[in-house]
Amino acid sequence: MTRKLALLGSAICFALSAGIACADDLPVRKAGLWELKLVTTGSPVPEMTMQHCTDETVDKEMSNNVSPMAKQICAKQEIKKTATGYVSDSECSVAGVSTTSHAEITGDFNSAYTVKSNSHAQGGVAGAAGRDSTMTVQAKWLGACKADQKPGDIVMPGGFKMNVRDMDKLKALLPK
Numbered sequence: 001m002t003r004k005l006a007l008l009g010s011a012i013c014f015a016l017s018a019g020i021a022c023a024d025d026l027p028v029r030k031a032g033l034w035e036l037k038l039v040t041t042g043s044p045v046p047e048m049t050m051q052h053c054t055d056e057t058v059d060k061e062m063s064n065n066v067s068p069m070a071k072q073i074c075a076k077q078e079i080k081k082t083a084t085g086y087v088s089d090s091e092c093s094v095a096g097v098s099t100t101s102h103a104e105i106t107g108d109f110n111s112a113y114t115v116k117s118n119s120h121a122q123g124g125v126a127g128a129a130g131r132d133s134t135m136t137v138q139a140k141w142l143g144a145c146k147a148d149q150k151p152g153d154i155v156m157p158g159g160f161k162m163n164v165r166d167m168d169k170l171k172a173l174l175p176k
Contacts, residue, residue: 028059028060029054029109029110030110030141031055031056032053032054032055032141032145033051033141033144034051034142035139035140036049036052036137037137037138039136039138040135042133043133043135049157050154050155050156051154052153052154052164053145053149053154055151057151061164062164070092073092074093075091075093076091077089082104084104085106085113086104086105087104087105088105089101089103096123096124097123098121098122099119100119101117101120102118103117104116104117107139114136116134116136117137118134119134119135120132152164
């Protein structure tokens, strides 16, 4: 169960930060309610849809919170503008698991964007054998946030609600 929570926490971090990983390199998403659909292979959580209420301040805060964590765990983290969007390459290590990933990000950050990522993980408790996974995040803007939501709120499957401003709680899900 702890492993599933850690993977879920990593997936949430990736899905949300993929749209705003580096405020200097990627545009800030349009304020309002975004639906994020994650489809993953090679993971115990194959598909998940969540909603994220955001604004410019939250996206920038998320970038500032994710960046220091990424700098601590990633030897390489590059984002480059391309003719069709952005490309991200990273090499990170958490709890003895080294992961190399490549992501292609397309879209306009005002109505919809897509992140397609391929990752290769090596090491960790499960052994040294490499594991490959792919993740696609399809994000679409739904409109204004709902009346009971504030910027930063994420509504997970089953109605579980958290706020990204409580990132420390999410970091606690990640293995040491």
